[in-house]
Amino acid sequence: MIIGTIVDGIVIDHIPAGRGMDLYRDLGLDKLECEVAVIKNASSGKYGKKDILKINEVIDLNYDMLGYIDPHITVNIIRGGERMEKIHPHLPETITGVIRCKNPRCITSIEQELPHIFRLTDREHGVYRCLYCDTKGGKR
Incomplete structure (x- = not known):
């Protein structure tokens, strides 16, 4: 399977296996005009299996929701083909x-x-x- 490289966008990684589509809907990614890839049950050395969301555009995300779903989720901000920022959402108060x-x-x-x-x-x-x-x- 080949998923295109992101030049400017977001990769949401370490989503618990099977939760990627729920997160896709909860974040409103279905309303975006850009390319969005949902990768289900990808191999993970740490968790066994995981889901990944790749968004081919930098958008505002609800980090409280991501932290609530699972504080192990990571958000990678990609600009110019390079990871510029790695965010670890936490459980919001x-x-x-x-x-x-x-x-x-x-x-x-x-x-x-x-x-x-x-x-x-x-x-x-x-x-x-x-x-x-x-x-x-x-x-x-």
Whole structure:
């Protein structure tokens, strides 16, 4: 399989195997006009298998979402065919609009325009709780 070289763009690497398409949709990559490659189940010496996203354009990314999905994900910014920056997203203290509160009595169920905001309550286990009702959001 041959995937073209990126001159100016982004490579999102070390995505947990099978999560690449979810991330593709969550980041809105399906709306881009540029080339985007989704590589599923690539060999990884560290993890066994991984997914990779290659975007042939430098775009703004939601690093909070990437850190929430898996803090082992790496983002490589490519300019002029060379990696200029390697970013390791981390678990954000708060995350907005990524997790939805499942509590039917939460204010976010009644007030549809309120953003779903979750705060990190257990860094070791990656547990998030709703800012409004304290319902556990957990990992995706």
